[in-house]
Amino acid sequence: MNSKSINHTLRFAENFCIKNGVNFTKKRQDIFRMMLDEDQALSAYEIADKLRNKYQLSVPIMSIYRILDFLVQQNLVHKITSINKYISCAHITCKCGHAMPRFIVCIKCLKVKELNSNDSIKKELQVDLDSIDFKLMSQQVELSGLCKPCSK
Numbered sequence: 591m592n593s594k595s596i597n598h599t600l601r602f603a604e605n606f607c608i609k610n611g612v613n614f615t616k617k618r619q620d621i622f623r624m625m626l627d628e629d630q631a632l633s634a635y636e637i638a639d640k641l642r643n644k645y646q647l648s649v650p651i652m653s654i655y656r657i658l659d660f661l662v663q664q665n666l667v668h669k670i671t672s673i674n675k676y677i678s679c680a681h682i683t684c685k686c687g688h689a690m691p692r693f694i695v696c697i698k699c700l701k702v703k704e705l706n707s708n709d710s711i712k713k714e715l716q717v718d719l720d721s722i723d724f725k726l727m728s729q730q731v732e733l734s735g736l737c738k739p740c741s742k
Contacts, residue, residue: 596626602683603666612664620647621657622666622678631675631702634658670695670702672732680704690715692731698740707731 591599600623607614624640625632632640634654641647641654649657658676661667667676670693679691681704690707712729719726 591626596623599626599678599682603664606666607664610664612660617649617653618657618660620645621649621654622661625661625667625676625678628678631670631673631677631700633675637676668693668704668730670732671728672734673700673702675700675702677702677704681706690729690731692733694737695732695734696737696740697734698736701737 600619603622604614604619621637621641624637624645628640634651637654637658638649638651641649658667658669662669662676665679666682667678668691669676672695677693681691690712692705692707694703694705696702716726
């Protein structure tokens, strides 16, 4: 993401947090900015290393986990459970809303792409879950496979 897009997204996130009555602290902004600047999902330890090496910021790992939890709760970042990494939401500033996200995860290079599910997919899944009395706790789908470069 270019710096203009990153600044726009940061302003949007800050206004979003203000509207929701939560504090978008400097450390939260720093970690979120760094994640927007990355093109891959990162673990908390990778985030700590990048903050230290690229931005000369030292943040304790427990603080990073707390900040990531906050960013996930605000729908600014997603946790990719299958690989225990985090990625900034690809749809933060768009007007499409936060439909059920689908994450495509390459099992070789661990690159992640985010796609939105349309309402018909979400409704069909809900009908199936209702038919077996199953309560969904997470409304994101992770699909694993190989990206084109890795499949060669």
